Amino acid sequence: xxxxxxxLPLGVFLTxxxxxxxxxxxPWTAGDFGVQAISAGVVVLFARxxxxxxxxxxxxxxxxxxRDETAGQxxxxxxxxxxxxxxxxxxxITVTMAEKPPRNEKVPKLHHEVRDPIHVFVHLDSxxxxxxxxxxxxxxxxxxxxxxxxxxxxxxxxxxFEHSLGVMELAGxxxxxxxxxxxxxxxxxxxxxxxxxxxxxxxWRRVLRMAALAHDVGHLPxxxxxxxxxxxxxxxxxxxTREIIYSEEMQNIWSKLTPxxxxxxxxxxxxxxxxxxxxxxxxxxxxxxxxxxxxxxxxDRIDYLLRDSHHTGVAYGKFDHHRxxxxxxxxxxxxxxxxxxxxxxGGLQSAEALLWARYLIYTQVYLHPIRRIYDIHLRDFLKVWxxxxxxxxxxxxxxxxxxSEVTSAILVSALRSNSAGHDAASRIVRRDHFKVLxxxxxxDVRRNSEAARLVFEAAEKQFGSKNLRxxxxxxxxxxxxxxxxxxxxxxxxxxxxxxxLLKLPPVATEFVFIAPDKREKALSWLExxxxxxxxxGRKKNG
Amino acid sequence: xxRLQRRAxxxxxxxxxxxxxxxxxxxxxQKATYFLQKLKKVPAGFDFFLYKHGPFSFDLRDELTAxxxxxxxxxxxxxxxxxxxxxxxxxxxxxxxxxxxxxxxKKQLQFVADQLRNRNVSELEKLATAxxxxxxxxxxxxxxxxxxxxxxxxHVTVDDAAKAVQEIDEIVKVSKAS
Numbered sequence: 253x254x255x256x257x258x259x260l261p262l263g264v265f266l267t268x269x270x271x272x273x274x275x276x277x278x279p280w281t282a283g284d285f286g287v288q289a290i291s292a293g294v295v296v297l298f299a300r301x302x303x304x305x306x307x308x309x310x311x312x313x314x315x316x317x318x319r320d321e322t323a324g325q326x327x328x329x330x331x332x333x334x335x336x337x338x339x340x341x342x343x344x345i346t347v348t349m350a351e352k353p354p355r356n357e358k359v360p361k362l363h364h365e366v367r368d369p370i371h372v373f374v375h376l377d378s379x380x381x382x383x384x385x386x387x388x389x390x391x392x393x394x395x396x397x398x399x400x401x402x403x404x405x406x407x408x409x410x411x412x413f414e415h416s417l418g419v420m421e422l423a424g425x426x427x428x429x430x431x432x433x434x435x436x437x438x439x440x441x442x443x444x445x446x447x448x449x450x451x452x453x454x455x456w457r458r459v460l461r462m463a464a465l466a467h468d469v470g471h472l473p474x475x476x477x478x479x480x481x482x483x484x485x486x487x488x489x490x491x492x493t494r495e496i497i498y499s500e501e502m503q504n505i506w507s508k509l510t511p512x513x514x515x516x517x518x519x520x521x522x523x524x525x526x527x528x529x530x531x532x533x534x535x536x537x538x539x540x541x542x543x544x545x546x547x548x549x550x551x552d553r554i555d556y557l558l559r560d561s562h563h564t565g566v567a568y569g570k571f572d573h574h575r576x577x578x579x580x581x582x583x584x585x586x587x588x589x590x591x592x593x594x595x596x597x598g599g600l601q602s603a604e605a606l607l608w609a610r611y612l613i614y615t616q617v618y619l620h621p622i623r624r625i626y627d628i629h630l631r632d633f634l635k636v637w638x639x640x641x642x643x644x645x646x647x648x649x650x651x652x653x654x655x656s657e658v659t660s661a662i663l664v665s666a667l668r669s670n671s672a673g674h675d676a677a678s679r680i681v682r683r684d685h686f687k688v689l690x691x692x693x694x695x696d697v698r699r700n701s702e703a704a705r706l707v708f709e710a711a712e713k714q715f716g717s718k719n720l721r722x723x724x725x726x727x728x729x730x731x732x733x734x735x736x737x738x739x740x741x742x743x744x745x746x747x748x749x750x751x752x753l754l755k756l757p758p759v760a761t762e763f764v765f766i767a768p769d770k771r772e773k774a775l776s777w778l779e780x781x782x783x784x785x786x787x788x789g790r791k792k793n794g
Numbered sequence: 795x796x797r798l799q800r801r802a803x804x805x806x807x808x809x810x811x812x813x814x815x816x817x818x819x820x821x822x823x824q825k826a827t828y829f830l831q832k833l834k835k836v837p838a839g840f841d842f843f844l845y846k847h848g849p850f851s852f853d854l855r856d857e858l859t860a861x862x863x864x865x866x867x868x869x870x871x872x873x874x875x876x877x878x879x880x881x882x883x884x885x886x887x888x889x890x891x892x893x894x895x896x897x898x899x900k901k902q903l904q905f906v907a908d909q910l911r912n913r914n915v916s917e918l919e920k921l922a923t924a925x926x927x928x929x930x931x932x933x934x935x936x937x938x939x940x941x942x943x944x945x946x947x948x949h950v951t952v953d954d955a956a957k958a959v960q961e962i963d964e965i966v967k968v969s970k971a972s
Binding site: 439442443525526529532535538584585587588589590591592694697698701702726727728729730731733745747748751754757758759760 | 847
């Protein structure tokens with residue numbers, strides 16, 4: 253243990269240290285002036301600690317046999333001595349050093365690290381930390397990434413906060429790879445002049461990382477689970493994200509960064525052309541947004557697959573993202589010559605693995621039927637608990653509402669049978685959720701693509717609407733079309749370069765859920781009527 | 795137009811395009827639907843905006859994928875270009891169910907298929923972008939629109955852009971006359 257402040261107070265101290273110990277250069281510790289010294293019988297009257305052996309002034313010896321450990325000039329012959337006083341050869345140096353404050357070599361810390369289970373460290377500088385410390389970002393500590401999935405996969409208690417950090421970290425890595433000048437072709441330089449200007453690149457790297465960090469700030473409590481039906485028409489979490497990026501609080505931060513950032517640029521890159529088409533993003537801004545929200549290998553997707561897989565404990569979401577990122581390139585699309593985010597041939601298997609990982613984790617985790625019905629029970633609760641049955645779209649109100657407030661309300665409501673939303677709250681708290689009556693399947697879909705809805709409508713008539721719930725997740729996204737740079741220099745479409753990608757099925761589910769006490773009877777009813785329900789729905793002419 | 799009517803229409807469009815020799819990939823259907831909505835005023839209800847390869851609709855992309863998932867379109871690989879979207883027997887049945895809708899828009903489908911026939915993706919990108927600019931800035935000259943197209947799509951030369959704008963002016967004229 254070292255003395256605090258690097259100094260010893262004036263006084264009488266006992267010490268015993270061998271010369272060899274001095275030579276190690278180890279600093280003095282309290283122990284050096286304590287118990288060990290008493291046994292050796294060396295008395296030190298005045299001492300100041302440093303790393304130098306000649307660092308104390310006067311020493312008194314009460315008896316012979318002490319070992320001269322300081323500068324090596326004086327030693328005793330083993331006879332008794334009442335008092336030996338000696339002046340150490342470095343006294344002048346010692347006193348001078350003692351008068352001066354210790355050298356302070358600490359420099360201001362401008363770069364910071366945050367520990368992360370997926371990326372080991374997430375790096376950010378002081379400017380970026382100001383954004384991270386803002387209220388909208390800190391609020392994400394209280395928004396679960398996967399809503400109530402922890403009721404099925406208990407480990408899935410991670411939050412949007414760490415996901416946002418992960419997306420920022422990966423976005424920076426991808427940016428550095430795809431803008432490395434030895435990886436950019438002349439054709440791309442011509443189409444994207446920004447990529448050749450170092451000052452602009454510095455600005456856009458900052459925009460990209462901040463857009464990545466802020467891309468989820470608009471999420472409502474329990475993320476996607478509570479979004480459907482609980483916002484006014486025309487609103488979604490992306491629009492709320494946009495409002496927050498434009499808010500006075502965030503504008504103040506953007507304007508004080510080095511360099512100052514334009515909120516419009518952050519919005520365009522964070523949300524992409526799908527949600528910010530009105531801002532008319534340029535080719536370059538579109539590519540930057542692809543780095544975050546791109547369908548094929550956006551870092552949002554890369555991070556959530558890895559992170560959700562880690563926390564749920566399922567292995568499906570894992571793939572070699574390091575390899576993938578190292579092989580990303582901006583390439584001219586073979587069909588049109590337009591620049592787009594693509595991959596070298598060597599990374600194609602990693603891209604395939606990512607897209608299969610997505611397919612598997614969707615079917616195993618995100619679209620797990622019990623997870624889906626908990627989302628519905630949560631929505632049922634919120635519809636009666638929220639004022640006017642809707643979330644507010646005011647930024648101030650949004651920032652005040654997190655999973656914590658909703659969870660508290662659910663727990664209270666579950667205990668009180670006369671409180672608003674008691675039935676739904678109770679089903680969540682007591683795990684008394686609705687059960688699957690019918691699930692979409694290829695055979696019925698081929699007969700009638702509306703089969704699940706028809707079953708729901710018929711069951712609703714038979715067993716009453718309060719006992720039935722319908723859930724639909726339609727297939728989304730397109731075929732996976734990105735350019736691939738082959739080892740011979742040709743650029744091919746991904747779906748021409750990879751047979752695997754073509755075999756990737758679209759993900760879609762539909763469930764009809766029923767109250768547990770009605771399920772047995774309903775299953776028997778469905779067995780009898782299933783065919784007629786599905787066939788009947790086909791007879792329509794329009 | 796409800797969802798099933800819209801699906802019948804899209805599968806009819808894919809069918810017409812294929813009959814005219816189109817590759818009928820996702821991009822072909824995107825651009826053809828854009829022409830159908832903007833030029834022929836068929837109320838399919840998709841939101842288009844200017845994207846990487848010209849006018850594009852995320853809603854339409856999702857709908858085409860959902861149609862694949864529901865067995866109405868098949869994705870078939872064809873070297874060396876991207877896959878084609880082939881209408882299935884189930885989609886033919888759907889068109890039969892919605893025969894009145896199909897009859898109502900038959901001419902419009904035919905017109906678009908005739909104009910776009912076997913054009914490749916690069917040509918479709920230029921033409922559809924030229925149409926987008928013409929719809930937004932119809933009072934501007936060919937050269938002004940060509941320069942604007944080049945500014946938006948730097949990989950398209952001004953000359954190629956001008957040709958695309960001229961061709962669109964011609965198609966618009968024929969469309970109005972038909």
